[in-house]
Amino acid sequence: MTVLVPVLGDQLSHGLASLRAVPRSEAVVLMAEVMEEATYVPHHRQKLVLVFSAMRHFARELAAAGWRVDYRRLDDPSNLGSLSAEVAAAARRHGAARIVATLAGEHRVIAAQRGWQAAARVPVELLDDDRFLVCPDAFAHWARGRKRLRMEEFYRWQRTATGILMDGDQPIGGRWNFDADNRKPLPPGLEPPPAPAFGPDALTQEVMAMVEARFPRNFGRTERFHWPVTRAQALTALDRFVTERLARFGDFQDALSHVHDTLFHSVLSAAINLGLLGPREVIDAAVRAFHARAAPLNAVEGFVRQILGWREYVRGIYFLEGPDYVRRNAFAARRPLPRFYWTGDSGMACLDRAVAQTRELAYAHHIQRLMVLGNFALVAGIDPFEVHEWFLVVYADAYEWVEAPNVIGMSLHADGGLLGSKPYAASGAYLHRMGDHCRHCRYDVAARSGPRACPFNLLY
Numbered sequence: 204m205t206v207l208v209p210v211l212g213d214q215l216s217h218g219l220a221s222l223r224a225v226p227r228s229e230a231v232v233l234m235a236e237v238m239e240e241a242t243y244v245p246h247h248r249q250k251l252v253l254v255f256s257a258m259r260h261f262a263r264e265l266a267a268a269g270w271r272v273d274y275r276r277l278d279d280p281s282n283l284g285s286l287s288a289e290v291a292a293a294a295r296r297h298g299a300a301r302i303v304a305t306l307a308g309e310h311r312v313i314a315a316q317r318g319w320q321a322a323a324r325v326p327v328e329l330l331d332d333d334r335f336l337v338c339p340d341a342f343a344h345w346a347r348g349r350k351r352l353r354m355e356e357f358y359r360w361q362r363t364a365t366g367i368l369m370d371g372d373q374p375i376g377g378r379w380n381f382d383a384d385n386r387k388p389l390p391p392g393l394e395p396p397p398a399p400a401f402g403p404d405a406l407t408q409e410v411m412a413m414v415e416a417r418f419p420r421n422f423g424r425t426e427r428f429h430w431p432v433t434r435a436q437a438l439t440a441l442d443r444f445v446t447e448r449l450a451r452f453g454d455f456q457d458a459l460s461h462v463h464d465t466l467f468h469s470v471l472s473a474a475i476n477l478g479l480l481g482p483r484e485v486i487d488a489a490v491r492a493f494h495a496r497a498a499p500l501n502a503v504e505g506f507v508r509q510i511l512g513w514r515e516y517v518r519g520i521y522f523l524e525g526p527d528y529v530r531r532n533a534f535a536a537r538r539p540l541p542r543f544y545w546t547g548d549s550g551m552a553c554l555d556r557a558v559a560q561t562r563e564l565a566y567a568h569h570i571q572r573l574m575v576l577g578n579f580a581l582v583a584g585i586d587p588f589e590v591h592e593w594f595l596v597v598y599a600d601a602y603e604w605v606e607a608p609n610v611i612g613m614s615l616h617a618d619g620g621l622l623g624s625k626p627y628a629a630s631g632a633y634l635h636r637m638g639d640h641c642r643h644c645r646y647d648v649a650a651r652s653g654p655r656a657c658p659f660n661l662l663y
């Protein structure tokens with residue numbers, strides 16, 4: 204009996220629920236590059252290269268491990284263009300008696316998966332995606348009856364439930380949160396070690412040529428492609444982060460720099476979101492460094508909170524709130540997204556630096572996203588849906604389940620305060636305190652009015 208196992212582009216984990224559920228001898232794994240997924244927003248070209256290259260590498264690894272893999276390339280003239288059409292055709296082609304898949308991460312794709320049974324005319328079993336630490340049902344249970352859904356409470360619940368950084372029922376170090384220690388600007392002379400760049404191998408170069416030819420008008424450049432595309436590379440990236448940058452992650456977590464792209468951040472989100480790394484192994488690597496005295500508690504707790512806390516929490520919110528979450532607009536903000544979010548020629552050094560870096564790397568760190576790009580959109584009253592679409596396009600780690608709560612909720616407060624206790628609105632003084640952009644800016648951060656006044660001050 205043949206079982207069709209469709210594996211999506213962000214399900215690149217050897218331990219995926221559907222791969223565990225079906226014996227290798229019965230399975231045909233279907234992986235399909237399709238225009239529907241490549242165009243639901245006009246993704247940054249580097250993200251397209253990353254997803255297709257990682258998919259092709261993963262397919263190779265599966266085949267080497269003895270799986271029968273049916274891989275459908277985007278440039279195959281017989282490609283049907285959508286996941287649903289490819290699944291139905293593959294079920295017929297292989298005479299599949301049933302289909303076993305892992306639930307997608309996004310409402311749109313889950314709705315498509317629910318139609319596969321009718322399209323393929325064989326039973327479809329959809330398994331929970333257990334690559335997260337908290338499933339949507341457990342989150343809904345935690346949320347039930349609470350007046351406010353605060354990340355900090357969720358995080359403490361998760362620390363207690365998992366025992367991570369716990370000493371019995373108390374947090375190691377006597378505090379749950381070391382945020383107050385983690386707000387230092389980068390001192391002059393301190394050079395953050397650059398995050399490793401994984402140059403494109405032959406397979407990635409082939410994908411690059413395809414993406415350049417087929418998506419000539421999409422935002423973003425591919426020349427500086429740097430992403431890990433295999434689990435082995437992602438493990439190297441994790442190891443390099445833990446040994447070279449984790450110890451200072453906490454101190455400079457909120458810093459901004461006109462010179463350094465990644466500071467002490469991990470640059471691991473894209474690999475985690477694709478499934479090349481599991482969140483628990485990333486947390487465990489950081490906690491091991493703490494116990495080995497290779498990194499202090501403020502760094503390790505700060506890092507763990509991002510993954511055990513924020514990442515799981517925003518996913519919980521995404522599934523709890525449903526598909527209309529992306530349309531929330533509590534402040535009735537209506538201004539269109541300014542062109543300079545694409546061109547990077549606003550004249551504001553912080554914003555233009557973030558856009559330029561985003562174009563080159565498909566990456567900006569959290570404070571650039573929140574306090575520069577998001578903050579400007581908030582204080583300028585930009586339509587949240589337009590901001591949401593921009594963020595979904597431009598980052599290599601962008602998938603709606605994680606991007607939308609961060610943009611609509613955390614950054615723009617457009618959900619009316621469901622996710623965040625207060626809007627992250629700040630004037631130029633904050634940007635000046637946390638980094639050196641203002642020195643390179645044509646605007647005056649000290650001025651509150653007049654033609655040279657920093658626009659963040661004027662709008663705040």
Ligand code: FAD
Nearest residue numbers: 468469470471472509513514568569572573600601606609
């Ligand atoms: P680090 O600073 O090293 O953090 C470690 C890890 O923690 C990250 O790799 C990520 O997995 C996780 N993490 C940290 N903060 C968050 C958060 N707020 N939500 C979820 N996970 C978090 N993250 C995405 O993965 N995809 C997105 O599309 C995305 N869009 C964002 C949009 C806005 C407006 C904001 C404010 C944040 C967004 N984030 C998004 C969260 C965060 O900015 C990125 O995860 C982070 O910048 C990725 O870089 P890093 O791997 O170096 O993270």
Ligand code: DLZ
Nearest residue numbers: 211212213235236237240241307308309
């Ligand atoms: C992001 C993406 C892209 C660009 N292309 C594909 C694809 O061709 N085939 C595929 O299976 N998955 C792709 N993905 C990832 C999906 O969009 C992702 O599974 C959903 O957004 C759910 O998170």
